[in-house]
Amino acid sequence: MIESELSRCLAAFMPGATGVRGAAKLSGGASQETWRFDIVHPDGDVGAILRRSPKGYGAAPGRAAGLDNEAALMRLAHAAGVPSPEVLHLLAPADDLGTGFIMRRVEGETIARKILRDAEFAEARPRLARQLGGIAAGIHGIARAELPELREMNATREIAELAREYHSFDWPRPVFDLALRWLSQNDPGPSAEVTLVHGDFRNGNLIIGPDGVRAVLDWELAHLGDPMEDLGWICVNSWRFGEIDKPVGGFGSREELFAGYEAAGRKVDPGRVKFWEVMGTLRWGVMCCGMMQRFREGPDHSMERAMIGRRASETEIDLLRLLAPRGEG
């Protein structure tokens, strides 16, 4: 039982803790799991989260940065003032829990639609676009020398990867070809500055409270690259959840995002941001097609995956709105 395994490792990072209760799995595929639990302590219980690969699943697949890197990045982000859960413990072999880490649980909402609609976030919402600009600047300002080893991406390589993946599906989507062509012709070349890029910085990967952003989550896709990539990704229409006139996660305007970023002492290149928004829209479209592929071929034969395949056309209309608009707005 996971509670007894967790209890055994408490002494390493929380002296005085007497046990663990309320463990529940929040999400999990075959190779990665997230659990919530409470650490029982005489000074008051501490809410915690375990992220781990169970024993036998060591290696991070494909693009993933790996759990050790995620933990290292969250510690660096926390130290840099980026709202981030405090990492309490890195799993060691003696813990017998697999690989991963334990972090302090941050209370708040992650479900994008609730954040965009519920009254308790009404006061925070108009401030979020600007706040997210400042947070992105904090992430991009972390010194290269402190970072763990991460894959390095640039626009040209990303275009080639998306093209290869799209062609592997062997299903023609003329709008995707239009987007790939546009990306190749508008490739801004290597970024003058290469920084830490969060890689999945968007509404849905943030813990929000009535006071604003409380934590940035999901560092799984972190890499080195063009910092403008994060600003473009958060503007992708798929993360506006219906609030299509508020490009930044459905919260606010690009101008607010950029103002927050520049107020933190960093420079925005709006042309590159637009390029990465187009790239991000295509990327999500290709990911939707990939879900359908895994539904058909893989072990995950779920209706959810199948239906996500039928969302690729959402990115086609968004690509047309970006590249061949018919009118304003």
Add this chain to the structure above:
Amino acid sequence: MQDEPTPTELVQAVADFLRNDIAPMISGHQAFKLRVGINALDLVVRQLTQAAPADAAEHARLKDLLGQNGELLDLNRMLAEQIASGAVDLATPGLKEHLWRTTLDKLAVDQPNYASYKREAGRGTNGP
């Protein structure tokens, strides 16, 4: 010849039963999954009723654009290749209109509640 009721009527009846009679009895993750399932059945009904005329119109446009005849899938492959090579682009007469019409017809089946679709469908069919 297969008898009535039609596939559309059968799937629609099952979707309505799940929505009206079963969904109110279920909660949590299973309710979420049921909603996804009902959405899938609704999509199938839309495809059964809307895809044939849309496909026929798309096919006619592709024949015009490409000056060739063939299966819908093959003509789409051909168009994709021509866009990729730059042989046609948004300045090519009819291409922009074709991509928009085809995409709107896909969304009408896939995700008619998607906000971008509602905005663009609201512009009417008078072209760009």
